[in-house]
Amino acid sequence: xxxxxxxxxxxxxGSRALLFEAQALVSRSNFATAQRxxxxxxxxxxxxxxxxxxxxxxxxxxxxxxxxxIAGGLKVNxxxxxxxxxxxxxSNHLGIAMPNHSLAIGELGLSGxxxxxxxxxxxxxxxxxxxxxxxVIPGNGKVVSNTAKLKLISVTRLNDAIDWLxxxxxxx
Numbered sequence: 001x002x003x004x005x006x007x008x009x010x011x012x013x014g015s016r017a018l019l020f021e022a023q024a025l026v027s028r029s030n031f032a033t034a035q036r037x038x039x040x041x042x043x044x045x046x047x048x049x050x051x052x053x054x055x056x057x058x059x060x061x062x063x064x065x066x067x068x069x070i071a072g073g074l075k076v077n078x079x080x081x082x083x084x085x086x087x088x089x090x091s092n093h094l095g096i097a098m099p100n101h102s103l104a105i106g107e108l109g110l111s112g113x114x115x116x117x118x119x120x121x122x123x124x125x126x127x128x129x130x131x132x133x134x135x136v137i138p139g140n141g142k143v144v145s146n147t148a149k150l151k152l153i154s155v156t157r158l159n160d161a162i163d164w165l166x167x168x169x170x171x172x
Contacts, residue, residue, distance in 0.1 A: 005092030008103040008132070009084030010123040011076050017119070017126035019103070021071040022081065024088035029065045040070030041085060042077065049086050049108060056112030057162045059090045080117030082108040083136065083161060090162050096169040102134035103127055104161070112158045114138045124150060136161055 005024045010017050022041075029035065038046040046068050053059040068085055070076050083106035091098055098104075105123055107115040116138045117123070127135055128150055139154035155161040 002097045002100055004095050004097045005088055007084045007088040007091060007098050009081045010103065010105055010127055011078040011081055012119050012122065017122045019126065019130055019132075020074050020076065020081075022084045022088045023069045023071055024085070024092045025067040026061055026064045026089060026093040029063055031065075034063055035065040035067075037065075037067045039068070040073065040075050041068060041081075045079075045082070046085070048110070049082055049089070052108050052110070052112055052158055053086055053089060053162075057086065057090060057158045059093055059162065061089065061093055064093070078117075079107040080105055080123075082106065083114055083138075083155075083158075086158060087136070087161060087165060090165060094166065094169070096165055098165070099134060099168055101132050102136070103132050104136040106136070106138045106155070106161075108158060114140075114155050114158060114161065116140060124152075136164065 007022050008019055009022055010019050054062055084104040087104050107117055109115050134151040136153045136155060139156035153164055
């Protein structure tokens with residue numbers, strides 16, 4: 001059972017697709033300057049994702065402490081995991097868990113767009129092999145084949161992904 005602040009994604013290590021869990025905790029800050037703590041991801045990348053969430057995602061976290069981590073001590077430098085990290089933060093802040101058996105893949109551009117990533121078919125194939133059936137993906141990306149007949153949720157902007165997440169609270 002997934003909890004708010006936990007989102008699965010897929011990165012490419014060499015020629016293999018590797019699934020991992022991005023975790024986030026957002027809490028009211030007790031300091032004049034909010035803390036930003038990143039484990040397993042580039043701290044500067046976290047800062048950019050937080051700015052995008054605030055500006056384009058409608059997620060007001062400027063005065064909150066944010067802790068973001070990749071479970072298991074993994075270090076991920078793939079920008080294709082930006083969307084999963086952003087959704088983990090939004091999920092925790094909004095108190096909405098990602099649906100079970102779902103994951104997110106996508107790079108975030110500085111104008112709030114969700115950009116395509118390399119080797120999307122390999123990522124989707126690995127997700128299906130491991131039992132996932134719903135994937136949030138960039139809307140303008142090319143998926144060569146969806147032979148697994150997975151539910152692909154195409155989003156073109158960060159706020160589309162946040163809006164999709166909000167519908168998951170309504171459907172419970």
